[in-house]
Amino acid sequence: MDRPVLLHVAILLALTALGVGTARAASPTPSPARQAQLIHLVRQDCGACHGMQLSGGLGPSLSPAQLADRPDSSLVATVLQGRPGTPMPGWQAFLSASEAGWIITQLKQGFPPLPPCDPPAATC
Amino acid sequence: MRPTRRHLLSLGASLALAACAHVPSPSPSPSSPPAGGPAQDTPPLRGTGDLGLVIERASGSVQLVEHSGRSALARITGLGDLSHAHVVFSRDGRYAYVFGRDGGLTKVDLLEARIDARVIQAGNSIGGSISQDGRLVVAQNYSPGGIRVFDARTLAPIADIPAEYAPGKVSRVVGLADLPDQRFAYALFDGNEIWVTDLSDPVHPSTTRYPAGRQPYDGLATPDGRYFLAGLFGEDGVSLLDLWHPERGSRKILTDYGQGSEKLPVYKMPHLRGWAQAGGEIWLPGVGRHELLAVDARSWQQTARIPLLGQPVFAMARPDGRQIWVNFAFPDNDWVQVIDTDTRQVIHSFSPGKAVLHMEFTPRGDEVWISARDSHEVLVMSTRDFSPRARLPAQSPSGIFFGHRGQRIGM
Structure with missing residues (x-):
């Protein structure tokens, strides 16, 4: 391999790394505090229709088995934009795309439980 | 193998103390037991007219409360998934039937603060009702879709009515009301x-079907049991059935409501079950609209539209009908608004805590109990001057149900 080609590869590699880095920066994993808020939101407020155990209600079950065959991108779109013709509203006023993505990842793995007293309070 | 019923009753009192974590009560200790009486084995003699349950939705527990002294008496655990729980009462006021999301149906003895019977009756349930004669408890289910009938005394199954509206197609059931x-x-x-x-012959149920309109999301029987209303999500309007004249069939009212305007997102479905009949009008939450609607209960014409700060969930009439109290869907669920039905004005807007889920009036409406899920607290307020009267700690409280529901139609 001659030097110009090597240089080329090196630059490409660098750009790729930079690209990956940029992508990561655009969809960061939510902070632990935000994750706690998201777990609360999903279990308590999504739970209004999907059930606190996410086993379904007026909204369908959100169990890992139920979601396994659905591509992440379509599930994220449902969370953010809702599903016309059903009661599912879009949540994009409250969630970023990366937060919706984190929720979908967690749902597919089995969603984390609520801590015993959530949100924390002196009364419990 | 279950012990006999008599055995359970005698065991119950002593078990109650062990099984239920007693919640500290702000009221003075109960009067002394009769001389020579077994102090710790016999629950204090008392009436049931001021008893109720507060659902603790995240922990599968309920608190037994009394509204004369505004206090918690006991916590009863082991009731399963209580998201969207509903409670009805036996006509003698002694027992509460708690319907859980997971299909659990639990009969709670309010006097002994313990579980009397419990069955898992379905996979996914959203509530239930009790018959006019108090002998049948009926659960409404999403999965399997339909209603199921149980003996109110033993919870033994009596009848199963799948909501099969077309061959092989079974619907989720909402809005169950006793008539x-x-x-x-x-x-x-x-x-x-x-x-x-x-269900007058419960082993041989007979069912009559009426068209409702697209996606009925909840139902309501008027307090006299004459009319059944089903709110529609999939189209504008409310479906109405006159049970004095079922031969006339169902009809739609409020069909022009909100025509042409874009619906707002509904982050939590409204509930119609609020006793919101007041002064000859029925007050309903708008769906997809931040409004409260009044409908004349004779002509069924819309008589008022009250703008509110968010999507109403419950619109509950104070028992005298002078006020309607409204709570809201996410993200406005920290708020409550009170409407004067005479002036048709919002007369009070306030935040009783975080994530307000339910309100329940005392039987004659002097006070209202409000659950604030994320404040882990139930607030008791005067409905006359809106001053706080008590705050009771509770874990993620949702529904509050007082026993006087057992004496009313359609609860």
């Missing part, structure tokens, strides 16, 4: 119908 003459009305969210099931 006079051992009948029950309910709506089929997927089947777009209202069904009325006559």
Whole structure:
């Protein structure tokens, strides 16, 4: 391999790394505090229709088995934009795309439980 | 193997103390037991007219409360998934029937603060009702879709009525309400119908079907049991059935409501079950609109539209009908608004805590109990001057149910 080609590869590699880095920066994993808020939101407020155990209600079950065959991108779109013709509203006023993505990842793995007293309070 | 019923009753009192974590009560200790009486084995003699349950939705527990002294008496655990729980009461006031999301149906003895009987009756349930004669408890289920009938004394199954609206197609059931003459009305969210099931011969139920409109999301029987209303999500309007004249069929009211305007997102479905009949009008939450609607209960014409700060969930009439109290869907669920039905004005807007889920009036409406899920607290307020009277700690409280519901139609 001659030097110009090597240089080329090196630059490409660098750009790729930079690209990956940029992508990561655009969809960061939510902070632990935000994750706690998201777990609360999903279990308590999504739970209004999907059930606190996410086993379904007026909204369908959100169990890992139920979601396994659905591509992440379509599930994220449902969370953010809702599903016309059903009661599912879009949540994009409250969630970023990366937060919706984190929720979908967690749902597919089995969603984390609520801590015993959530949100924390002196009364419990 | 279950012990006999008599055995359970005698065991119950002593077990109650062990099984239930007693919640500290702000009221003075109960009066002394009779001389020579077994102090710790016999629950204090008391009436049931001021008892109720507060659902603790995240922990599968309920608190037994009394509203004369505004205090918690006991916590009863082991009731399963209590998201969207509902409670009805036996006519003697002693027992509460708690319907859980996971299909659990639990009969709670309010006097002994313990579970008397419990069955898992379905996979996914959203509530239930009790018959006019108090002998039948009926659960409404999403999965398997339909209603199921149980003996109120033993919880033994009596009848199963699948909501099969087309061959092989079973609907989720909403809005179940008890009616006079051992009948029950309910709506089929997927089947777009209202069904009325006559359980006067419970082993041989007979069901009459009526068209409802698209996606009925909840139902309501008027306090006299004459009318059943089903709110529609999939189209504008409310479906109405006159049970004095079922032969006339169902009809739609409020069909022009909100025509042409874009619906707002609904982050939590409104509930119609609020006793919101007041002064000859029925007050309903708008769906997809931040409004409260009043409808004349004779002409069924819309009489008022009150703008509110968010999507109403419950619109509950104070028992005298002078006020309507409204709570809201996410993200406005930290708020409550009070409407004067005479002036049709919002007379009070306030935040009783975080994530307000439910309100329950004392039987004659002097006070209201409000659950604030994320404040882990139940607030007791005067409805006359809106001053706080008490705050009771509770874990993620949701529904509050007082025993006087057992004496009313359609609860």
